[in-house]
Amino acid sequence: MLSILVFPFHVVASIIRFVFGTLRIPLPQWRFSSLNFYRPLGGRGAPPSYDPYSVADRWVRSLEDETGALCMSRARVGSTATFSGSHSAGSSNTSALPSSANIRGRYGSTSRKILPDFFLGSYEETLQTCQREAKIGCIVLVSNEHDDVAEFKRNTLTDPILVDLMHTNDFLVWGGDVRDREGWSAAQKLQVTTYPFVAFLALQPSRGSSSFNSSSNTRASASPSLTVLSRHQGRSSSSGPTSPTTLVDHITHQLLPRVSPFLERIKHSIRERELERRLREEQDRAFAESARRDREKIDALVLSEKLAEEARRAEEDRIAREKAESARRENIKAVWRHQAREALIPPEPVDGPDLIRVSFRLPDGRRLVRILRPTDTVTALYCFVDTHVVPPSSTGISTDADNEKLPTPTSGELGLEGLIELSNMDADDWWGFKLFLAYPRRDISWSPDVRLGGIEGLDRGGQIVVEFVDKVRGDIGRQDEGGDEDGYDTEEST
Known part of the structure; x- marks a missing residue:
């Protein structure tokens, strides 16, 4: 009842706005006319959602129910028909229009009606999309009153034909009922006086633009503005302003020739900017990837240098420790040679029973002869040879070595064995040489308190070959590699 009482006031307000707008007379904004007394869509059930997407989707589905038609995208679901390349979106095909049956068949049905694909969102979002994507906007407003x-x-x-024409030229279609908030707001902004109402809008050059395009006789602007190009409202009979024939004729002969060249230039500019943006992104990604690889190379080089430096320092520390340990060992041996070696060499006997005559051949070719008793030990042999291999004058210790003391007692051969253990050396490394019977070749290893009379082949004398430990180990290594040589030259007994 309230809607019936208020309706005459809305009619009068709409007539006044139309007259003043035609005469270009500024009209005060009477806010009483913006009061929406219309019954909202959706009935008296649950409170309707005022989300623009939900409102638009509800209106489109209501439109499908009323007309028995389907929106183009839903009509093509499950259809094997494909859209012809000559009718692709974005082209301005204003030549011979196809028949209704052909169009319906193209979208999947020759019997069911089709509706445009309406943009689901608010009126302001529609305007922003038209401006951003340089599309022609079609605004449809209705009122069931x-x-x-x-x-x-x-x-x-x-x-x-109208639906296909708008789809072919990539129109952005938005619709609403003035009983909804978005529809009522759009009607106020577009100054609608009656319904149904259809408006076409698109980007157009701003006034005062100086760049001229000779092919279309229109002025291009660096900052185009969204402009309402035409308004169509009233009856939709065969010759009415909102009839399909009138709208198709208007789009074909007036709207598209006017805006298509300018929009195509804008779209071309948009595509170029998008291409430049993608190229910049690709370049940025390439630069970032190159920088990442360079950083990885630098990090790897720094790490490699760090590891190499650590390895070098570790090797230097190891060598220093080995040198220090070798110097410690040599000092122990030098002090022992200076203080205790001579005490382990028994005096050479002049005569006596069962004397042993031993001939030595040194590594430098010298030959020595020594008379020993069977009760003398192997230590006496090694000490005697050591005095000739490392004489007292070359022990390598200071002149005050007499004041130095060995770290363990040096009395007898047990003291010598303790020094060898203290030096972390085996007997061969301590002496630096080995003794061998010349024939048959037999190793005479050092051990404390081993009597010469108990060594087979030496109890009646013989020839002993002296070889440095390094040479012996080298010969053994070569023999282990597959050689059949015995590692020494045979000598005749003297």
């Missing part, structure tokens, strides 16, 4: 709206929905919005 008007008798012409039902015919408009059944005939104009489902006209296959």
Whole structure:
């Protein structure tokens, strides 16, 4: 009842706005006319959602129910028909229009009506999309209070030629009912006076632009503005302003020739900017990847240098420790040679029973002869040879070595064995040489308190070959590698 009482005031307000707008007379904004007394869509059930997407989707589904048609995208679901390349979106095909049956068949059905694909969102989002993507916008507003709206929905919005024409030229179609908040707001901004209402809008050059395009006789602007190009409102009969024939004729002969060249230039500019953006992104990614690889190389080089430096320092420390340990060992041996070696060499006997005559051949070729008793030990042999291999004058210790003391007692051969153990050396490394019987070749290893009379082949004398430990180990290594040589030259007994 309230809607019936208020309706005459809205009619009068709409007439006044139309007259003043035609005469270009500024009109005060009477906010009482913006009061929405219309019953919202959705009935008296649950409170309707005022989300723009939900409102638009609800209106589109209501439109499909009223007209028995389907939006183009839903009509093509499950269809094997493909859209012809000559009717692709974005082209301005204004030549011979196809028949209704062909159009319906192209979208999947020759019997069911089709509707445009409406943009689901708010009116402001529609304007922003048209401006951002340089599309032609088609704004459809209806009010069920008007008798012409039902015919408009059944005939104009489902006209296959109109729908195909808008789809072919990539129109962005938005619609709403003035009983909803978005529809009412759009009607106020577009100064709608009656329904149904259709408006076309698109980007156009700003006034005062100086760049001129000779092919279209239009002025291009670096900052185009979104402009309402035409308004169509009222009856949708065969010759009415919102009839499909009138709208198709307007789009074909007026709207597209006017805006298509300019929009194509804008789209071309958008594509170029998008291409430049992608190229910059690819370049940035390439630079970032190159920088990452360079950083990885630098990090790897730094790490390699660090590891090499650590390895070098570790090797230097090891060598220093080995040198220090070798110097410690040599000092122990030097002090022992200076203080205790001579005490382990028994005096050479002049005569006596069972004397042993031993001939030595040194590594430098010298030959020595020594008379020993059977009760003398192997230590006496090694000490005697050591005095000739390392004489007292070359022990390598300071002149005050007499004041130095060995770290363990040096009395007898047990003291010598303790020094060898203290030096962490085996007997061969301590002496630096080995003794061998010349024939048959037999190793005479050092051990404390081993009597000469108990050594087979030496109890009646013989020839002993002296070889440095390094040479002996080298010969053994070569023999282990597969050689059959015995590692020494045979000598005749003297």
